[in-house]
Structures are given as C-alpha cells and as structure tokens.
Amino acid sequence: MNQTLIDKELPEEQIYKSLLEYLPATFDSNEPVTTALANFSAAIFNAFNKISWAGFYILGEGETLYLGPFQGKPACTKIKIGKGVCGKAASIMETVIVPDVHKFPGHIACDSGSNSEIVLPVTKNNLLIGVFDLDSYLLNAFTFVDKYYLEELLKKFSEIINLSNYKIL
Ligand code: SME
Numbered sequence: 474m475n476q477t478l479i480d481k482e483l484p485e486e487q488i489y490k491s492l493l494e495y496l497p498a499t500f501d502s503n504e505p506v507t508t509a510l511a512n513f514s515a516a517i518f519n520a521f522n523k524i525s526w527a528g529f530y531i532l533g534e535g536e537t538l539y540l541g542p543f544q545g546k547p548a549c550t551k552i553k554i555g556k557g558v559c560g561k562a563a564s565i566m567e568t569v570i571v572p573d574v575h576k577f578p579g580h581i582a583c584d585s586g587s588n589s590e591i592v593l594p595v596t597k598n599n600l601l602i603g604v605f606d607l608d609s610y611l612l613n614a615f616t617f618v619d620k621y622y623l624e625e626l627l628k629k630f631s632e633i634i635n636l637s638n639y640k641i642l
Pocket of ligand 1: 526548549552556557558559560579580581582583584587590606608
C-alpha cells in the first residue's frame with residue numbers, strides 16, 4: 474500500500490482519484506474482514522488533513538451499531554439505529570452529510586471538537602453491514618465530492634471483501 478504517493482495538499486478530487494486508482498488493488502478477499510476495515514479507515518484518515526476521525530460502526534445485536542476499526546480518538550462504543558448521524562444513515566441506508574453537527578438534532582458528540590461529519594452506509598447485497606463515519610474539526614468539511622468518491626470506494630470494498638458473515642459480537 475503506497476500511501477506516501479498521495480500528497481495531502483493536492484485538490485481533494487485528485488486525492489480521491491488516486492485513492493480510487495490504488496486502494497481497490499489492496500483489498501484482499503483472503504484477509505480477515507477486521508484487517509480490511511482497519512486498513513480502509515487508515516487509508517482514508519491519512520489521505521486528508523481535514524479528517525479528525527474515520528472509522529466503522531458495525532451492526533450487531535439489538536438494532537445497535539458497535540464501534541469497529543477506526544483511526545482517531547477513542548469514540549462512543551454503541552449507537553442505536555435511528556440515533557445520531559450514524560444511526561440515521563443506517564436507518565435510511567443513505568449517506569448523510571452534516572455541515573454543522575451543532576445544528577443536527579440528536580448528534581452524538583464523541584469528540585467535542587468535531588464540527589462536521591459524513592456517514593455512509595456499508596452494505597453487502599443490499600443488506601446493512603454498518604456505517605463508515607468521517608468527522609472533521611472544520612465546519613462544512615464534506616460535500617457531494619466526498620459522498621461520490623467514498624461511495625465508489627465502499628462499493629468496490631464491499632464487492633471484494635466478504636462482509637456478509639462479519640460479526641462484531
Ligand atoms: N457523531 C456520531 C457518533 C460517532 S462519532 O462521531 C465517532 C453520531 O452522531 O452518530
């Protein structure tokens with residue numbers, strides 16, 4: 474994985490294009506799912522200056538998302554489906570962009586420094602596996618550009634990695 478080739482100062486779309494070029498080639502269906510989730514979150518976290526936290530919440534028992542592999546500060550361990558930004562993205566199975574978390578009713582603040590957020594559903598064969606969450610200390614950090622490329626990356630990830638039988642509990 475040649476993360477060093479990505480210059481964080483490049484325009485974001487170029488960074489995403491580089492990620493799309495090299496990252497899927499690193500997805501290995503023979504590796505454990507936790508391994509793949511860990512490196513995916515590390516690759517995204519380290520590609521952008523604006524990201525303060527990047528990681529997965531995985532659907533477990535009791536309609537609850539449990540903290541999975543991530544990069545950043547320790548975070549909330551459990552989120553009920555429908556609660557917070559993660560729970561909302563999980564319940565509607567669509568990407569949620571929050572330009573200002575202080576204006577999102579029910580936002581769960583794991584890090585009081587966080588100001589904006591994007592949460593993308595992670596699915597396999599149209600079934601919810603969990604969500605991928607990115608936070609930023611900047612307001613308005615995430616746009617449709619992030620949504621487009623992150624959805625593409627997650628789609629490729631999900632095609633290759635056997636997420637169907639993954640159990641967090
Ligand atoms: N802010 C999220 C909780 C997870 S942390 O950001 C890592 C939410 O409202 O669901």
